[in-house]
Amino acid sequence: MKVGLLNSPAAPLSPYWAAYLKELGVPTQTPALSDAEALALGAQSLPAESPAVQLVLGRILALERVDAALLTEWPAVAGDAWSEALSELLPRRISGLPTLIAVPERGGDLDALEAQAAGVGVRLSQNPGGVRLALERVRPLAQPARADLPALSRASRTTVAVIGPRPLLQEPVLASGLRPALEALDLHPVFSYEVPYADALRRAERLEDAHKVPAGERELFGAASLLAGKGAVAGLVLVAPARDGATQDALSRVAGRLHKPALHLTLDAGQEEWPELDTFAARLTQGATGRRPASTQESGE
Structure with a gap:
């Protein structure tokens, strides 16, 4: 059985799954097209969906003659069927896809990860003994790399x-x-994915009934709340994929819980300009005039 690996930079466990299947002796393949070509292919097949959905579909379609593909689960937000059941919805919309096997995006709970990986390994290799040995060998790759909050200040x-x-x-x-567009306006962007995941989740515990909030929305709120609490951060730019109303709604809920200026943007693939950024940047720059420089350790609390 040959298995496709999509290897998204947004999937922290991609190296883990690649090493695991190699240990099991399972042949693997990555997409035969560049990401730009895969995106165009996915957009042609699902033109009304968000660019994130189009990209993952294109990567799957760019796999050549595989029997199955590992598909990393997405962090879900309320009301978004794609993030809640990506591996189930894609075959319903597009016929002829290989079998899609959903795998966890993170390895925070090692026991849960290895239990799911064991099931995947037995299914693909039919070798329970080899699965146990492979899990032991790749275990270090399941541990999240140590990460610190990035620098929150940049001169001028x-x-x-x-x-x-x-x-x-x-x-x-x-x-x-997006980053060049922000920097061209003399803004220093700090992205939510740069916030250590564990720190974002701890911050999200402040949400009322946090356990009832979908994981993706907790992560967005936790990162936004942590950064908004820093004195160096003047405002928030909340970015949702084009044609994704559920994520736009989730980000509106995040903004409603915080108390710093916020701008909502939608982002389509390849987009480079957002006219509304000019006014927002001017507003923040005027508000920051004369303010004491803040260290990266300020909590703002």
Whole structure:
């Protein structure tokens, strides 16, 4: 059985799954097209969906003669069927796809990850003994790398927190135009995916009934709340994928719980200009005039 690996930069466990299948002796393949070509292919097949959905579909379609593909689960937001059941919905919309096997996006709970990985391994290799040995060998790759909050200040620039889903902001083919657009306005962007995941989740515990809030929305709120609490951060840029109303609604709920200036943007693949950024940047720059520089350790609380 040959298995497709999509290897998204927004999927922290991609190296884990690649190493695991190699240990099991399962042949693997990655997409035969560049991300730009895969995106165009996905957009042709699902033109009305968000660019993040189009990209993952294109990567699957760019796999050549595989029997199955590992598909990383997305952090869900309320009301978004794609993030809640990506591996189930895609075959319903597009016929002829390989079998899609949903796998966890993170390894925070090692026991849960290895239990699911064991099931995947037995299914693909039919070798329970080899699965146990493979799990032991790749276990170090399941541990999240140590991460610190990035620098929140940059000389002569106003800091903004850029909040949005990782499957959008962390994909260069989708979001590469956003950082240059912000920096061209003398803004220093700090992206939500740069916030250590564990720190964002701890911050999200402040939400009322946090356990009832979908994981993706908790992550967005936690990162936004943590950054908004820093004195160096002047405002928030909340970015949702084009044609994704559920994420736009989730980001509106995030903004409603915070108390710093916020701008809502939608981002389509390859987009490089947002006219509304000019006015927002001017507003933040004027508000920051004369303000004491803040260290990266300020909590603002």
